[in-house]
Structures are given as C-alpha cells and as structure tokens.
Amino acid sequence: xxxxxxxxxxxxxxLLATWTLVFAVIEIIPGDPVNLMLAGRPASEEVRQNxxxxxxxxxxxxxxxxxxxxxxxxxxxxxxxxxxxxVAAMIAEQLPSTLALACxxxxxxxxxxxxLGVAAGTRPNSIVDSGTMAVALVGISxxxxxxxxxLIYVFGQMLGWVPIVGSGFPxxxxxxxxxxxxxxxxLARLIRAxxxxxxxxxxxxxxxxxxxxxxVVVYKHALRNAMIPPLTLLGIQFxxxxxxxxxxxxxxARPGIGAMLVQAVLSKDQPLVQALIVYTTSAYIVINLVxxxxxxAIDPRISLGKSA
Amino acid sequence: MTSIAGTALPSPLRSRQRRVVRRLLxxxxxxxxxxxxxxxxxxxxxxxxxxxxxxxEADVGAHLAPPDDTFYLGTDLHGRDVLSRILYGGRFSLAIxxxxxxxxxxxxxxxxxxxxxxxxxxxxxxxxxxxxMLGFPAIIMSILVVAVLxxxxxxxxxxxxxxxxxxxxxxxxxxSLSAKQQLYVEAARxxxxxxxxxxxxxxxxxxxxxxxVLATLDxxxxxxxxATLSFLGLGAQPPTxxxxxxxxxxxxxxxxxxxxxxxxxLALFLAVMSVNLLGDRLSxxxxxxxxxxx
Numbered sequence: 001x002x003x004x005x006x007x008x009x010x011x012x013x014x015l016l017a018t019w020t021l022v023f024a025v026i027e028i029i030p031g032d033p034v035n036l037m038l039a040g041r042p043a044s045e046e047v048r049q050n051x052x053x054x055x056x057x058x059x060x061x062x063x064x065x066x067x068x069x070x071x072x073x074x075x076x077x078x079x080x081x082x083x084x085x086x087v088a089a090m091i092a093e094q095l096p097s098t099l100a101l102a103c104x105x106x107x108x109x110x111x112x113x114x115x116l117g118v119a120a121g122t123r124p125n126s127i128v129d130s131g132t133m134a135v136a137l138v139g140i141s142x143x144x145x146x147x148x149x150x151l152i153y154v155f156g157q158m159l160g161w162v163p164i165v166g167s168g169f170p171x172x173x174x175x176x177x178x179x180x181x182x183x184x185x186x187l188a189r190l191i192r193a194x195x196x197x198x199x200x201x202x203x204x205x206x207x208x209x210x211x212x213x214x215x216v217v218v219y220k221h222a223l224r225n226a227m228i229p230p231l232t233l234l235g236i237q238f239x240x241x242x243x244x245x246x247x248x249x250x251x252x253a254r255p256g257i258g259a260m261l262v263q264a265v266l267s268k269d270q271p272l273v274q275a276l277i278v279y280t281t282s283a284y285i286v287i288n289l290v291x292x293x294x295x296x297a298i299d300p301r302i303s304l305g306k307s308a
Numbered sequence: 309m310t311s312i313a314g315t316a317l318p319s320p321l322r323s324r325q326r327r328v329v330r331r332l333l334x335x336x337x338x339x340x341x342x343x344x345x346x347x348x349x350x351x352x353x354x355x356x357x358x359x360x361x362x363x364x365e366a367d368v369g370a371h372l373a374p375p376d377d378t379f380y381l382g383t384d385l386h387g388r389d390v391l392s393r394i395l396y397g398g399r400f401s402l403a404i405x406x407x408x409x410x411x412x413x414x415x416x417x418x419x420x421x422x423x424x425x426x427x428x429x430x431x432x433x434x435x436x437x438x439x440x441m442l443g444f445p446a447i448i449m450s451i452l453v454v455a456v457l458x459x460x461x462x463x464x465x466x467x468x469x470x471x472x473x474x475x476x477x478x479x480x481x482x483x484s485l486s487a488k489q490q491l492y493v494e495a496a497r498x499x500x501x502x503x504x505x506x507x508x509x510x511x512x513x514x515x516x517x518x519x520x521v522l523a524t525l526d527x528x529x530x531x532x533x534x535a536t537l538s539f540l541g542l543g544a545q546p547p548t549x550x551x552x553x554x555x556x557x558x559x560x561x562x563x564x565x566x567x568x569x570x571x572x573x574l575a576l577f578l579a580v581m582s583v584n585l586l587g588d589r590l591s592x593x594x595x596x597x598x599x600x601x602x
Contacts, residue, residue: 021444157563
C-alpha cells in the first residue's frame with residue numbers, strides 16, 4: 001500500500017514538468033492573443049489594454065507561469081476566445097463522444113490484435129504466422145484517415161449498411177474499426193512475440209502433458225501470462241487512441257475533443273488549446289500509472305513493494 | 309596522426325555493409341519494399357518527364373472526371389490530373405518524411421550522445437526531460453508545435469520532427485552510456501583524443517547501425533504523421549500536391565469522385581509499407597540483440 005501512495009506522489013513532479021513544457025512552448029507563440037480575439041475588428045488602445053489586463057497578459061512571465069500551473073492544477077483555463085464559454089464546460093460536453101470512440105477502438109484493437117497475435121505466435125514461422133504478420137504490417141502502414149474514408153465509401157455509401165453520421169451505436173461502428181485497426185497491428189506483433197516466449201515455458205509443457213486441449217492451454221494458461229508485456233504498453237496505446245480520435249473524428253465529422261483540438265488550433269483559440277493539451281497529457285500520465293499498478297494485480301508474481 | 313582515428317570505419321565494417329545489403333535484398337519482403345520504394349522515388353524524381361500533365365494544369369471542362377484514356381486516374385475538382393499530382397506529390401510527401409526523420413535524428417542523437425557521454429548531473433536532468441517529452445503522445449506534441457509556429461509544410465516537418473526527438477535521444481543516450489565503458493573509447497582516450505573527437509570519430513560510427521535501424525523504422529511513421537497533419541489542414545496547404553493535402557480535398561467529393569481519395573491514399577500506403585518492410589528486415593539484421601551471424 002505504501003508503494004501505491006509513493007507512486008501516486010511520484011506523479012506530481014511528472015505532471016509539473018509536463019505542464020511547464022506546455023507553458024514554455026505556448027510562451028513562444030508569436031502574435032498578440034488580443035488581436036486574435038478582436039479578429040480584425042477595430043478597437044482603441046484603451047480597450048486592448050483592458051483586455052490584456054483582464055487576461056493577465058500584462059503580468060511578468062514568472063507570475064503568468066505560476067498562474068498557468070494553478071489553472072492546470074484546478075483544470076480551469078478560463079473561457080474560449082471565440083465562444084466566450086468556459087473551456088472546461090465545452091470539453092466536458094464533447095468528452096463522452098470521444099470516450100465512446102476510444103472504448104470502441106480499444107475493443108476492436110484488443111480483440112483483433114489478440115486473435116492475430118495468438119494465431120501467429122502459436123505457430124511461429126508457419127504460413128499462418130507469415131500471413132498474419134503481413135496483415136499486421138499492412139495494418140500499421142495504413143494511414144487511419146484513409147482507412148476511415150475507404151470504410152465510409154464502401155460500407156456507408158456503396159453498400160449503405162451503416163449510417164455515417166449520427167450519435168447512436170451504429171454510427172460508432174466504422175469509427176471504432178478505424179481506430180482499432182491501427183491499434184491491432186502493433187498489438188498483434190507484441191502478442192506474437194510474447195506468446196512465443198510463454199509457449200516455451202515448462203508449465204505449458206506440463207499442461208500439454210496432462211492432455212489438455214490445445215485451445216485450453218493457449219487461452220487459459222499461455223495467454224494470461226503472455227498478455228502482461230503487451231498490457232504494460234497499453235498505457236502508451238492510449239496515446240495512439242488520442243491520435244486516432246483526432247483523425248477519426250475529423251474524417252467522420254463526429255463531435256469530440258480530438259476534432260475540437262484541430263479546430264482550436266486552426267482558429268487559434270489559445271485557452272481551448274491549452275486546456276485540451278493539459279487534459280490529454282495529464283490523463284495520459286495518470287492512465288500509465290494506473291496500468292502500472294494494475295498489471296501487478298493480474299500477475300501475482302510481480303510483487304509491488306520489492307520490485308520498486 | 310590519423311592512423312588510429314582514421315580507421316574509425318575499418319574495412320571489415322564496409323564488407324559487413326555489403327553483406328547486410330545482400331542479405332536484406334535476399335528477404336522477399338524487404339525486396340518487395342525496396343522495389344516499390346525505388347519505383348516511387350524514380351516516379352517523384354522524373355515526375356516532369358513521366359507525368360502526362362503538369363501538377364497544377366487545370367482542364368476546366370473535365371473536373372472530377374473518372375479515370376479514362378486521357379486521365380488514367382481521373383481528375384480532381386479543378387480538372388487537374390490525379391496521376392500527375394500523385395507523381396509530383398511524391399516529391400513533397402517523401403522529401404517531407406526524410407526531412408522530418410533527419411531533424412529527429414540529428415537533434416535527438418546530438419542530445420543523446422551529449423548527455424550520455426558527459427553523464428553525471430547533466431545526464432540525470434537530460435534523461436528526465438527526455439522522459440517527460442516521451443510522456444507526450446506524439447500527435448499532441450506535433451499539434452502543440454503547429455499551434456505555436458502556425459500552419460504550413462515547414463512547420464509540420466518541425467512539429468513531427470520534434471515529436472520524434474525523444475525517441476532518438478533515449479536510444480542514443482543508452483547506447484553511448486554503454487559504449488563509454490568500452491575498451492576502444494578508453495584506448496582512444498589513452499592516445500590523447502579529446503571528448504569531441506571520441507564522440508564524432510569513435511562513438512558515432514559505432515552507433516551507426518542503431519541509428520540506421522531507428523531512422524528507417526521512424527520514416528514510415530514520419531510520412532504518415534506529416535500527411536496526417538496536412539490532412540487535418542495543419543500542414544501542406546492546397547494547391548500543393550502533397551498526398552495528405554490531396555486526401556483532404558478529395559474527402560469532400562469522394563461521393564462523386566472516389567478516385568480523388570483512393571489513389572493518393574494508395575500512394576501513401578505503398579510508400580509507408582515499403583519503408584516498414586525494409587525497416588523490419590534491417591532491424592533483424594543490424595540489431596545487436598537479434599543480429600544473425602554469417
């Protein structure tokens with residue numbers, strides 16, 4: 001338990017460093033945010049000064065840095081330059097759609113990746129292996145925005161099987177496949193390598209010698225242990241899911257924080273860009289910690305207190 | 309004077325290079341990759357000769373025309389030949405990918421070799437910073453950089469290049485940390501070689517195989533990432549015939565003219581896949597952990 005607490009505390013410097021990096025990058029932005037807000041409308045110097053003061057832009061860098069850290073810690077980045085609404089509320093409104101997409105993509109990716117990885121890893125160097133790995137290679141070489149468009153064209157427009165737009169479950173199918181396919185390619189390679197390692201272990205030979213069916217050995221004995229190395233990378237896969245959301249939401253014109261980020265950058269809506277980047281990177285760090293803590297729960301051989 | 313340092317790339321290494329290339333092309337996957345990539349590079353280089361039309365030559369009477377005898381892959385909204393634009397686009401997309409990896413490679417390995425070689429406090433702080441940068445999902449990092457620098461091809465290259473820096477820095481740091489302990493470095497030092505000389509003439513050549521593998525594996529990723537930024541409207545802008553930007557324009561009309569979306573994407577996919585095929589095999593041949601003897 002002390003280990004968990006230590007890990008939780010250890011996350012604070014990492015978050016601070018990340019937020020500092022974001023602040024440092026944003027500080028170098030050329031251009032006056034007030035000009036962006038005015039969007040070409042004429043305004044007197046007095047109005048500009050007032051606005052600058054209201055946004056705290058006339059303070060020294062150190063003060064703004066402290067202010068930024070405070071905002072990041074509270075998760076409050078003020079209001080959007082364009083809609084004048086609190087950015088936190090805007091993001092909260094779009095988040096469920098992105099979470100649904102991320103879950104859908106994760107399910108497609110993990111199921112497909114596991115099936116391909118196991119099929120290849122249990123028969124190394126066979127035709128099945130080379131075929132499956134060729135599929136995985138194609139998977140990671142396909143630009144996901146192109147896959148998205150092809151899926152829309154074939155299943156949405158030519159065949160008309162699934163709706164392309166909408167908010168219900170059917171409209172989630174194609175976007176989830178788009179996100180999942182990319183994930184599956186990388187995962188299949190990891191699981192293959194992992195399964196090959198595990199299948200050479202003594203306890204697998206024991207299980208086989210007991211006369212257990214092959215699929216029982218593979219799915220009940222081998223897979224459980226073989227999933228640990230890929231699982232440790234699941235946190236990193238979250239980064240891929242975010243990237244997938246940015247692209248997929250744009251392709252499918254779905255609402256969500258990925259498409260929102262692209263629009264915020266294009267419209268130079270700084271508070272929104274800052275909030276989205278701080279939220280996603282913080283979530284990424286927290287998720288990686290949770291995954292770290294979780295895989296010890298799956299494999300009792302990993303003892304937390306000592307391994308630290 | 310250079311008798312010792314001049315042998316930094318001794319002849320056994322050169323013959324190993326030849327052997328690696330031969331073994332590389334012996335592998336069917338890598339051979340397919342090499343052939344596709346060679347065709348695409350030739351197509352891009354000789355685009356002015358090969359392309360039936362100029363990349364911005366618009367035939368107003370034939371907008372969104374389906375593939376036929378004149379326009380082999382159809383035309384786009386402005387009546388521009390899709391095949392010609394894809395050929396010219398290779399000049400952008402492939403060069404952008406290479407430039408991006410070059411940026412990550414140079415900046416990343418400089419940081420890695422410096423902090424790894426100097427060690428001590430600098431290494432401690434440097435390694436921490438690399439870890440924090442690695443903690444950023446790459447696409448978020450590149451979008452953040454575009455948000456700072458503004459939209460455009462050069463900025464997309466810088467953005468994706470920067471997001472690749474920590475990957476190179478980490479690997480090169482680890483490699484130079486371990487290389488530092490090697491006998492040849494000690495020997496060079498005993499002969500009076502300075503830090504810079506050791507890093508450039510002794511350490512770097514030894515890191516070369518690692519760097520080649522990393523760069524090749526990263527190239528496919530760089531081509532996709534820069535094309536993705538262009539597709540999102542954050543990179544190359546129309547009318548540039550960059551593949552990602554072409555796909556962005558093609559998206560709006562794919563219902564009526566799917567060829568404007570299918571063929572640029574196919575070009576992108578083939579380029580990335582051929583690079584990945586080469587990178588996979590190369591890493592098997594050059595990676596010290598899995599390197600095959602012989």
